[in-house]
Amino acid sequence: EDQVTQSPEALRLQEGESSSLNCSYTVSGLRGLFWYRQDPGKGPEFLFTLYSAGEEKEKERLKATLTKKESFLHITAPKPEDSATYLCAVQAANNAGNMLTFGGGTRLMVKP
């Protein structure tokens, strides 16, 4: 069974204080790993897709990396507007249903 575990559950940072969020996964053949951002009362917003170990993607203050067992979302010099819940999800290669298996999310709070 595919599993995704995100840590920490919650993270408080001061503005400008860089940190990383972790997503550990077990899947029978990874088709893709996805990062989403979710603001309260809204649907998840797509950030990145990573397909193979060693791949990295960047967008503004965010950088996502992937190994064979985990992914990290690095946040450099965060701003209060980066406060949100960050969700990680995997899609298995043998998954005929094409579903994403999500982790529980990391709630990030950035204080000015």
Add this chain to the structure above:
Amino acid sequence: GAGVSQSPSNKVTEKGKDVELRCDPISGHTALYWYRQSLGQGLEFLIYFQGNSAPDKSGLPSDRFSAERTGGSVSTLTIQRTQQEDSAVYLCASSVQMNTEAFFGQGTRLTVV
């Protein structure tokens, strides 16, 4: 429209009533997904459509739940004889084709009283 559209945004219903939730995907997206997000829980997969067919219905929690998609576009999720445990945010997502990133709508918040 530019994004995935869901209606209604909020629905309050009495226990035992039937409800219909609607999803209008991004134009041209062939894959459509329904997920459920309960308070304090992660996103739970319900069903996936490729075109008008649903290869995977394994996530539907009971036979009170059903979904259809017509014309390769709009999808409706129907919950019959609603129960309090059905209260959640129901999220719809679509993607250009399978194996590509999915884009989510704003969700329908269902409250069963």
